[in-house]
Amino acid sequence: MIMDLTATRYRDLILDSKGGFGTPNPQPYGGSYIPEVLLPGLQEIAAAFDHFKYDAGFLADFSDTLRTFSGRPTAFTPLPRLTEAIGGAQIFLKNEGLNHTGAHKITHCIGQILLAQRLGKQRIIAETGAGQHGYATAAVCARFGLDCTVYMGKKDYERQRPNVYWMELLGTKVVAVEEGSQTLNDAVIAAFKDWVANPDSYYLLGSAVGPHPYPAMNTFFQKIVGEEIRQQCEETTGRLPDYCVACVGGGSNAMGMFFDFLDEETVQLIGVEAGGRGTKPGEHAAKVKRGKKGIFEGYHSYFLQDEDGNIAATHSVSAGLDYCGVSPILAFLADEGRVQFETASDEAALAAVKKLAQLEGIIPALESAHAFAYAFELAAELPKDKIVVVNASGRGEKDLFITMRHFQEDSLIAYAQHLLQK
Ligand SMILES: Cc1ncc(COP(=O)(O)O)c(C=O)c1O
Secondary structure, three states, X not given: OOOOOOOOOHHHHHHOOOOEEOOOOOOOEEOOXXXXXXXXXXXXXXXXXXXXXXXXXXXHHHXXXXXXXXXXXXXXXXXXXXXXXXXXXXXXXXEHHHOOOOEOHHHHHHHHHHHHHHOOOOEEEEEEOOOHHHHHHHHHHHHHOOEEEEEEEHHHHHHOHHHHHHHHHOOOEEEEEOOOOOOHHHHHHHHHHHHHHOOOOEEOOOOOOOOOOHHHHHHHHHOHHHHHHHHHHHHHHOOOOOEEEEEOOOOHHHHHHHHHHOOOOOOEEEEEEEEEOXXXXXXXXXXXXXXXXXXXXXXXXXXXXXXXXXXXXXXXXXXXXXXXXXXXXXHHHHHHOOEEEEEEEHHHHHHHHHHHHHHHOOOEOHHHHHHHHHHHHHHHHOOOOOEEEEEEOEEHHHHHHHHHHXXXXXXXXXHHHHHHHO
């Protein structure tokens, strides 16, 4: 028995874990299934995390940097026009898109760069999907004076081009990965290869996935999101939310939102995965809903796999959700029944972007729009006294070239032609 769920609370189990989540059946989720050459590097990071997560000076530095560099706390916004239009529960938004660089990702980047600094590292490696983690990593590296290389699948490199531009402007080397499906999965593999070749570098992994300590460590840094929601929701409504809804790619924004509520039985936690354009393999990125247990990229969790157990192709209109695996902590919480999993399609996410923009003046990232799409359906079924909080993990400006194609194709073509004529 790895975890005694009757003796300890979820929060303590996760933060004090040595990397295994859930009871062994056949083994706990998480772990550290890595080539031996990476072991010293991971052990060094795990030891630093175990030490600094309880170090008052480190924690003060972390909150100070969140406040002065990223702009925390982020806003907690009532959505009265949407609530009225939907006609059910009251809907609120936690605006993580107001963070510096446009998404929640900067929070774990700040935590990890402060650790890397204490470890005396000079060079940072990272992977990115939507470009938000890469953009945030590039920003903290520039801020703290560290050399930075970011790997990005070629498909993501092309569809999230504005973020490539920002990373390069910040002085980061962006490498487009041409292997495999050319998405996040291939970027993670390329980043690990770099780390094998350069073990003195620090691998700044961008979600609650990967080998120990990344799932627990990124959850630890991101938990500020739920802590702020608790306080802001109590100040605004006099009580806790009834439902917390977050999109799930690897799981960092969902764990950030959920963590502080894990031991609150009245708060329902809902993770929304990318339903894409169908339920067949290669048409979606719904790991918990449609994946199988397995080990990949150093951890045991749910992955999208074919009949032979090979990693299957994924699809989502949002690059940040277009990934084959999910946080081992979320896999554990899903099996426990503590976190409910749902999906939202590409089409529903695009419609949610438009609805939120036109009724509330907020343009969410396509990733976050999946959470909104499901939350709108949920709120419509609930009585008016219920409170639904949605984590707007990022802002939608980065998706310009995707949303424009769906919403205003003619003007995009006209604009591209105009640029070509210059
Ligand atoms: C805005 C935004 N939201 C959500 C995600 C999904 O990642 P995670 O599940 O780790 O929060 C990403 C990933 O790039 C993102 O950019």
